[in-house]
Amino acid sequence: MDKFLQFTVLGLSQAAIFAIAASGLVVTYSTSGIFNFAHGAFGMMAAFTYWQVHVAWDVPTWPAFFLVVFIIAPLFGAFIERVIMRGIEDAPEVVKIVVTVSLMVALLFLAIAIWPQDVAHPVGALVEGGQLEIAGVILPNQRLMIIGVAIAVAIGLWLLLKATRLGVAMRAVVDDRSLLQLNGGRPARTAMMSWAIGAGLAAISGVLLAAEQPPSAITLTFLVVNAYAAAVVGRLRSLPGAFLGAVILGLAVSYTAAYLPSDASIGSFSLSGLPRAVPAIMLFIVIVAQPEARLRAHTTIRTRVVGVPTQRTAAIGALVLVLGTAAIGSMIAGPDLPLVSKALWFGLITVSLVPLTGYAGQVSLAQLTFTGIGALAMAEWGANGSPFAVMLSIGLCALVGAVVALPALRLTGIYLALATASFAIFCTWMVFSQSSLLVGGTVSVPPLSIFGWTADTQFKQLMVTAVAFAIIANILVLLRRSAWGRRLTAMRDSPVACATLGLNLTSTKVGVFALSAAIAGSAGAIAGRSFVSDDFGLTPSLQVTMLAVVGGVGSIGGALLGGLLLGMFPIGSSVFAANAIGVFRFVTVPVTKVITIMPGFMGIGMGRNPDGAASDIARSYRSLIESVPASVVTAIAFAILWISARLEYISNWDFFAGVLVILLAVMPLIGSILPPPGVQVAGRRLAAGLWLVFALLITAVLPWETLVESNGFRILLMLVWAGVVASIAVGVHGAVDLEALGLGTDTAAEIESPDLMGFGTEITRADAQLAARAIGLDGELDRPDTGSTAVTHARSGVEVGST
Template structure:
């Protein structure tokens, strides 16, 4: 009994921290409509900043706390509020990507500033004071302080929200921002207060929990999973129920630590318990109307057959060029472009067409790597087909509980699934089900080799690179064909309105299962190709945080564009690796750039899509045969010079970039409208087909415009 009470006190201490962090998350979401995935990272940065001031620089504890909580945290909150204000009326994926970008940036920034290889620890508050004893039960002053702060936060939030004008403005903003403005209140001020309050609570929680665990950027940031579970208990609205959920999560973690049997299969279960509880809460609790459902949906491009075939040829040619101009060591690094591209392409049918937000695609890729390693150990060609089938089945299974989830709830559910795989399933040793042995990563790594096709074994980095490029090209053609077909139109209708889709006879069950299966199958193929390129992969390479980076870049490119695969793979494995190769000291800085860029420019990029913006600049050149012929000749000439070793690799790629930019500018100059000539973008809809040729995609544009206005 004494041990039970002792573990209960530890659990309540952790619950108090989860309640503080979770209440900040709920306040921010219910006031602004933005679900802040970077909420835990804000607490992590506060903990590191407090360590730097109090331990690193020797500041007095009160001064360090005042600086973090009264200066740094509010300033950070105001910066985030200002940056996120333009995206509040966009779609859910677009709003999420900003906070995901911030999460990635803060983790990379922390690892850059504070070397992760150096151990750091924060002393507990009042560590030199005699603990409080109740019989045989001991409570440290740090635990007591944590519980007291949680009670003060609960009372303070109740007074603020129910007994103050600011609280009334915040609650009113949740219901109708426009109506609040008409009454003389200021919704922007309410948003600022919410962001400041939420960030303050995240900072308090991060500082309180940091002394009980190691100061690690990823671990502290992912503590938010426990706060997610607590917030879901309150259905992202109720602060009292959020506190109840925090108690459940904290006590569950503590009692699992104390009473979980000691064997090789269960240690990861305690780490995955918050994610499991989050998933169960999402599936069992009813969910109300999501904030911000009046989203502005972007148009899904309709790829042409000719354009898609040309793009597929460019992808394969790109793979051949890399395989012939780079050495084997460089190919292991840059050849990942095509594997990452296939994984990123899996977002297009799922999120781009069907509007189903998934944050576990890299986990699906991990499953694909495992399956391919087990079935294709001797180069069996059919292992890739088996990989796609098995991962598709897993994706279909995920789709079944996802039927009652949408938007933020679906994103949280798939995130929970990814964390469960990271912390538990992927860490399991080999086990048996009946007479069948099941081996995952087996607490180590798995070895992969290329397939044998038509008697030819693909085993060198160059051959694997070309093979991966061909797979990306074929997958891109398949996704484009899906968009042009009946299923693609059904998925877009599902994205536009699930209720309308079901009313008109569409099956939500069949459509969601099919699109989840297709997406998971593509991601599984990408995971197998990634493993072949590296020849050996570990579970850590398919973790949840790494998957967020892929999602971030894919959204910035445009989830509906079939070129998203090549865009994402190129950005992830191309220029950033080249910069690090040239200047090794920039490694940590390079990891910060994608997140900061997404946060800084995401509002414009996610609304229009980076690929769409690039296509608009290239459109004139792509339609001009002379320009493209000259560019092709220039590229081939550079390639031949590189093969003859007359230029080095840097000159070769610099020449390609220069030629591409020159072709773009030349095409724009050749097709610049003359003075007085009507610009196509300014031609009214009623003159389409008269003042400019009618296009196949115009019918869909008109149908969407009529439906929106109606």
């Protein structure tokens, strides 16, 4: 009995922290419509900032606490709202998820870069260590204080939302955004305040947790997963619901830890990870219990229509990819080959998001979990590398995917993202921690073996990956061009119309999700290398989703670009291993650290454009593809370069520089120099063409490897050189379509509306009499050239027409 009470108190104090964190999530989500995946990261940053202020700078406990919680964190939250979140409230769900996930990843790696995790950062207790003892139950002061803070937060929030104009306006925004504006309220400012409050609440939970045990960046960041299990109980919008959810969760976690024997298992399946998996399990149960979402009417999302390649183009593209991979792979020395191989392999995983995110508009944050399941299944069933075992593993992933996604897919998009994230965490603790599956924490996927041919070298493995990618890409194009692909587009355009035609939306979406899980799983099954359990964690999955969207998840090329980018980061780290960036001698940041932060910031920056980077890049290469002479010339240039390198007329570095110059200077330009039939271009085409050839020759004979010492600077130099070549060609040629190169002057920037209404004065009734004279007072004020910028808030929901 004592034990029970003891763990009840422990559970309640954990519940208190979950409640504070969850209420912050609810406040920001319900007022801005953006679910902040970075909420835990906010708390984590606050905890480390508190360490910095309190421990490193020696500010006493409570002043430091107040500084962090009431000043720094709210300012940070408001800053994030103003700079990042404003303008994406009405964006598609995918954009909102990717931007906040990117923010989370960026903050996580930023914190790791600033506060190295191999050193502990204890912040000490907030209150004296004493304890109360009531009827034999020990109540430590620290626990009581935490519970007290949660109660204070609850009362504070209640007062704010009920008794202040700001709080009432925050609720009014939820009801009717445009009506608040018509009342004179400013929804944008309200949203900013709600982010400030949300960040403050995240900070409280972060600092309280840090006071319990020295903070770890990853643990605190993923605190949010526990918090959203609590928030989902209140359907992400109700504060009492979130508090209730937190209490249930806190107690469940505590009792599981108390009463589950440490060696509990089902057969050989260990249950030791169960207490950590409780939030994920609870989230899943709550989602299953939610009633089905109502049908969503048309939302006006303006995305550029991504052209679907023909089957012929896709087949040619696949061939080029395989041949290109062979060509490049044969140039690369043994130790670097796995890195290149891995980049392409990531492409296989990012491409798994093309049907799900690109076609169906849903987000999964657990792609690497499926890859992991595929890898485990292959290791278990396919010791001889048989293709049959690969098929079986892929089938298992599809099945698991369908089961995981089914309950969440009945709801709106955010729930699938939440469900997949908690599935990733569930698998981390319950599957990838099984010592029977990952012996010594690693699993070895046997190399593929077909009819006696085994992918037993790095080069063969690279080719297996390339061929697998080519096959999957072609299957996807085939599907996309089929009735099924059209149906997915239709479903994204108008789910409600599809339902009135007899389409079962849920089962259609489950099918897409299963396909996506299967592709991600196939990457695991054919990997042919070893993994550690961290490879299948939530963080790498988040990066996969992020970069798939950055590259452009609407198209296969875009997703591949995203995967290659992801693979580039480790390559960058190895190339720049010895380099550091110094800032006036005060700070020296190793380049490798900068590289770990980059993906997150790329996601924040590019996630806003749902078409991805690839479509922008593709536009500048389009004229090349359309012109036969231009593509022939480019192909010949590549071939000459490769043969020269193979025959060792030029060095590998010369080859690399040549490839860069062709990619960045020759290819975007040659289409306009050798235009497709029927297109007229002015300018000195011959001169520009000759310059490109000449520049390529110089590139190939320059002794790059002796030019500079460091590999990193060598590559930088090559990039600069390619830029110089391109700009000289543009200058000589003169008549290049700048917009096609993505250099167009696209300055449709938003301009603040002028304060025309009267410089502080109001229109009063006296104005009625003065109106005659008022004419001609102004009328010379600048104002935006008004396009049709409707301020009306796009309301989603059941409003399928109004009577």
